[in-house]
Amino acid sequence: MIPTLSRRQIWFMPVALLLLSTMGLLFALLGDAWWDVMSWGTLGYAVFVILWYVLKSP
Amino acid sequence: MATRNVQHMTPRAIKGWYLVHKWTSLVCTIFLLLLCVTGLPLIFYHEIDHLIGNAIEPPELPGVTARADLDAIVETAKARRPNEVVQLLVNDEDDPVWWVRFGETAAAEEVSTLSMFDARTGAFLHDYPVNQGVMPILWRLHVDMFAGLPGSLFLGAMGLVFLAAIISGVVLYAPFMRKLPFGSIRWERSPRTRWLDLHNLLGIVTVMWALVVGVTGSINTLANPIFQQWQATELAEMIAANQGLSSDPVQGSVAQAIQAAQSVDPDWELFFLAFPGNPFAGSHHYTAFMRGETPLTSKLLKPVLIDAQTGQVADSRDLPWYVTALLLSQPLHFGDYGGLPLKIIWAFLDIITIIVLGSGLYLWKKKSAASIEDRVSSAMEQEDVFGLSASSRESIL
Known part of the structure; x- marks a missing residue:
């Protein structure tokens, strides 16, 4: 039987992604050039994570 | 201790949040699908205009x-x-x-x-x-479904219901994921289980974007009332205080008016000039709307009222907070503030949201269609996922 996960285990990735997305949404608003690039990286990471887990099929 | 925190949600609380998630989602999903589908090409409005020669x-x-x-x-x-x-x-x-x-x-x-x-x-x-063409139709569908201000306000309300659906969905994430590591998709299981896992993964990963685009979209539905409020109060006061300068509605030099507006603050450049008689100006005044030069202030506006006849600055005031809130909501909703790559990411997140909405609808339909045996066996398989009694477990699944 699979052990029950702790709250930390359940929420680590969702909270990390939430913070990264927030930064990504703000970066491009606060600056240009490198700020835009950082925005693409942080907000795009959410898309990457989804593709990673969905394409990692058995 | 961590385990105790997860179990902190009682079966009753889970069921309550589930009902909130189900009903708020059922109310808004069809409209959110409309918004996401019409919104997808609208992200690239500018690029499409250039592509088709508009x-x-x-x-x-x-x-x-x-x-x-x-x-x-x-x-x-x-x-x-x-x-x-x-x-x-x-x-x-x-x-x-x-x-x-x-x-x-x-x-x-x-x-x-x-x-x-x-x-x-x-x-x-x-x-x-x-x-002309299909883009203005998609735009109207997205903004007010061809129903004017009531249509717009209705979509704004749907945005707030969507907000409740997202929050209740986040609350339900933990009880569903108590035995599943992040990103688990049980491909070997039934289609419903597979789609449940996909719904949970796609939903939790895009939650911040969906919240921001949802809330800023709701704020944007208030655009017309917000500008009308500003025109009826602040702009009307600015005009009333300067009525004496011109009695004859002759329009003087546009270039001179813009130069005068520019001299108020050299760090702000003209975005647009409203002509006398327009609701954004006075009957005897131009209003120059200036935008800043930094990435952030370029999204904001500063109005400068100019006597149309003399070309002199009559008044200049910062916009009130509610107009500024609207102006900042616009880029955060459109995704047009970080180049083409940001728009492409916006499109991906929009498509993912469509999948979350569609899978949510599928999960709800599948549940009502599933035979009682399926639901019981599915509940047994998930063994104590909620720490619930068999009967309450079944009613949720």
Whole structure:
């Protein structure tokens, strides 16, 4: 039987992604050039994570 | 201790949140699907306009830095459209181009003609094909479903219901994931289980984007009431305080008016000039709406009221907080503030949201269609996922 996960285990990735997305949404608003690039990286990471887990099929 | 925290949610609480998630989702899903599907091409409105030739680039003129006489441009524009009235003169953000917006009257809500002029030579370049093709239809569907302000406000309310659906979905994430590591998709299980896992993964990863685009979208539905409030209070006060300067509604030099507005704060450049008679100006005044030069202040506006006859600055005030909130909500909803890569990410997140909405609908339909045996066996398989009694477990699954 699979052990029950702790709250930390359940929420680590969702909270990390939430913070990264927030930064990504703000970066491009606060600056240009490198700020835009950082925005693409942080907000795009959410898309990457989804593709990673969905394409990692058995 | 961590385990105790997870179990902290009672079966009763889980069931309550589940009902909130189910009903808020059922109310808003069909409208959110409409918004996401019509919104997808709207992300690329600018690019599509250039692709199909609705918008054109000004010619390359290497070394030419001179600026054409603005009053001559306005005269040319007026001569081309003698039966229409100039409402706005807009300074293009990207290209050396002036746009002249006409209406049937100065105050008409609908634009009748949008003409593009070369800012260096003053030459007429192009009339933008207003209200042609499929994009304006998608835009209207997205903004108000062709139902005017009530339609817009209704979609704004759906955005708030969507907010409740997202929050209740986040609350339900933990009880569903108590035995599944992040990103688990049980491909070997039934389609319903597979789609449940996908719904949970896609939903939790995009939650911040969906919240921001949802809330800013709801704020954008208030755009017209917000501007009307500003016109009826702040702008009306600015005009009333300066009525004495001009009694004759003669329109003086546009170039002089813009120069005067520019002198108020050299760090702010003209975005657009509203002509006398337009709701954004006075009957005897131009209003120059200035935008800042930093990435953040370029999204904001500062209005400068100018006496139309003398070309002198009459008043300048910062916009109130509620207009600023609207102006900041716009880029955060459109995704047009970080180049094409940001728009592409926006499109991906929009498509993912469509999948979350569609899978949510599927999970709900599948549940009601599933036989009682399926639901019991599925509940048994998930063994104590909720720490619930068999009966309450079944009612949730």
